[in-house]
Amino acid sequence: MEYKNPHIPENINTSKEHPLKDFSILLIGSIVLLLIGTVTLAFGGGWLASKIPFSAEIKIANMYDLSDDTDDDSAPELTAYLQSLTDKISEAQKLPDGMKVTAHYLDDNTVNAFATIGGHIFMYRGLLEKLPNENTLVTLLSHEIAHVKYRHPIKSLGSGIIVSIGIAALTGGTDSNIMGETGMLTVLKFGRDMEQQSDEAAAQTLYALYGHLNGGAELFEIFHNMREEMGAGESYEMFSTHPLDEDRIENFSTIAKIEGWEEIGELTPLPDFYRSALKSRDRAHQKLSAGTK
Amino acid sequence: MYELILTVVLVSLGYIFGRRAESKHYKSIIMREKEMNTLPAMASRRPPSDGHYDQALVSGSVVIANDYFKSFVAGLRNLFGGQMRSYETLLDRARREAVLRMKQEAKTLGAEAIFNVKYETSNISGQTRKKMPVIEVHAYGTALTKYGI
Numbered sequence: 001m002e003y004k005n006p007h008i009p010e011n012i013n014t015s016k017e018h019p020l021k022d023f024s025i026l027l028i029g030s031i032v033l034l035l036i037g038t039v040t041l042a043f044g045g046g047w048l049a050s051k052i053p054f055s056a057e058i059k060i061a062n063m064y065d066l067s068d069d070t071d072d073d074s075a076p077e078l079t080a081y082l083q084s085l086t087d088k089i090s091e092a093q094k095l096p097d098g099m100k101v102t103a104h105y106l107d108d109n110t111v112n113a114f115a116t117i118g119g120h121i122f123m124y125r126g127l128l129e130k131l132p133n134e135n136t137l138v139t140l141l142s143h144e145i146a147h148v149k150y151r152h153p154i155k156s157l158g159s160g161i162i163v164s165i166g167i168a169a170l171t172g173g174t175d176s177n178i179m180g181e182t183g184m185l186t187v188l189k190f191g192r193d194m195e196q197q198s199d200e201a202a203a204q205t206l207y208a209l210y211g212h213l214n215g216g217a218e219l220f221e222i223f224h225n226m227r228e229e230m231g232a233g234e235s236y237e238m239f240s241t242h243p244l245d246e247d248r249i250e251n252f253s254t255i256a257k258i259e260g261w262e263e264i265g266e267l268t269p270l271p272d273f274y275r276s277a278l279k280s281r282d283r284a285h286q287k288l289s290a291g292t293k
Numbered sequence: 294m295y296e297l298i299l300t301v302v303l304v305s306l307g308y309i310f311g312r313r314a315e316s317k318h319y320k321s322i323i324m325r326e327k328e329m330n331t332l333p334a335m336a337s338r339r340p341p342s343d344g345h346y347d348q349a350l351v352s353g354s355v356v357i358a359n360d361y362f363k364s365f366v367a368g369l370r371n372l373f374g375g376q377m378r379s380y381e382t383l384l385d386r387a388r389r390e391a392v393l394r395m396k397q398e399a400k401t402l403g404a405e406a407i408f409n410v411k412y413e414t415s416n417i418s419g420q421t422r423k424k425m426p427v428i429e430v431h432a433y434g435t436a437l438t439k440y441g442i
Contacts, residue, residue: 003333003341003406010323013385015378019312019366022378026369033372 041166042159049158050151054099054119057154061118078277079105082123082141085134089142092208093149093201101145111226113140115147117154129278130222134268135215139202143219146201152194160189199248203255212265213256220248300365307361314360315382322389329396334407334434341406345440349402352433353394356417357387359426367426384428388412391432399436410434 015022052060082103090101101119111126121144131137147153190198206216224245256263340346359367363379370377391412399407413431 003335005330005333014382019379023366030369030372
């Protein structure tokens with residue numbers, strides 16, 4: 001008997017297909033899936049979080065230790081002034097029962113202000129210094145209070161947490177510190193639609209309190225000038241969460257035109273102690289500022 | 294961002310070098326298979342009955358490592374399921390190389406054929422969480438060497 005091994009043709013046990021074909025199909029497929037998944041999770045998380053009652057949101061906010069970060073007692077008059085304006089605006093915006101907004105003053109050069117969970121809004125000295133009159137300050141406060149009113153901080157936190165849980169589940173990471181990472185003073189990212197909603201509410205409040213919109217658009221001009229000063233220019237609209245400054249200024253005018261509200265009117269000056277309170281910076285010790293947190 | 298760049302670099306390096314190594318290996322396998330074809334390897338357990346043979350255990354084993362590109366594709370494939378084509382060539386090469394090494398051993402014994410050929414495959418990548426597949430394929434059989442009547 002004769003034994004022989006026949007010649008076996010290639011590519012029976014292996015695929016003739018180019019490996020890059022398989023690779024690109026899989027890669028595109030998984031990126032698409034990942035995007036759909038992230039969007040769904042973010043949307044679902046935001047939706048679920050918006051169902052959290054405000055009283056529970058306050059409890060969540062209380063989990064963070066505020067004492068270290070906030071409320072410069074160097075300017076009690078200023079803080080009281082900000083709070084009184086906040087209360088006035090809260091009334092004008094008809095905040096739901098039990099929703100109390102607390103204004104905080106942060107002695108830091110950052111040109112920014114933000115709202116976070118538990119109805120806390122934070123104003124940096126850097127931005128307050130640049131405000132020319134009370135109308136602009138009210139616009140700024142109204143914008144941040146509107147974020148609280150529409151539950152933007154908890155929605156944003158909710159989406160953030162759900163998305164990070166999703167990523168952790170996918171990558172098998174054991175990130176047990178999801179809540180801790182997103183601290184109280186973390187500037188939450190709001191979507192462009194959220195910013196626009198708040199801008200509109202700010203315009204309404206400004207009209208309700210002063211009877212005209214003068215001074216409102218100046219807030220966005222401040223941001224615009226600041227960006228130009230920094231030389232950063234405006235980032236491309238698609239990648240920016242805030243609408244372009246020009247668009248926001250224009251948006252203000254559009255609202256005025258649609259509603260028939262005056263864009264000119266008498267500006268209310270800031271109180272006398274305002275500038276001096278901002279200048280009193282000789283504190284015994286530097287408080288922890290948001291940037292280092 | 295840094296991690297993304299690192300992954301892209303690793304995947305491209307894995308692709309370039311893995312593909313080069315693979316085509317080189319295949320060329321060498323095909324060439325040596327032709328040479329070794331004079332020495333048949335049979336799965337049959339029954340040795341030929343016409344004559345007297347010395348029997349000896351011969352074996353060939355090969356350890357083959359994966360490249361980053363292949364593991365990356367396999368990782369993606371894990372999400373969707375289906376044929377893991379990227380590993381097919383890896384195992385195919387390993388099996389054929391193991392048989393070739395076994396035949397080489399049998400040839401030095403002056404064998405005429407190898408019977409009862411079997412394969413063993415094992416994963417030796419260890420217990421680490423992010424393991425790169427490293428496999429060992431072991432082929433063994435009974436080499437038959439004819440001796441005078």
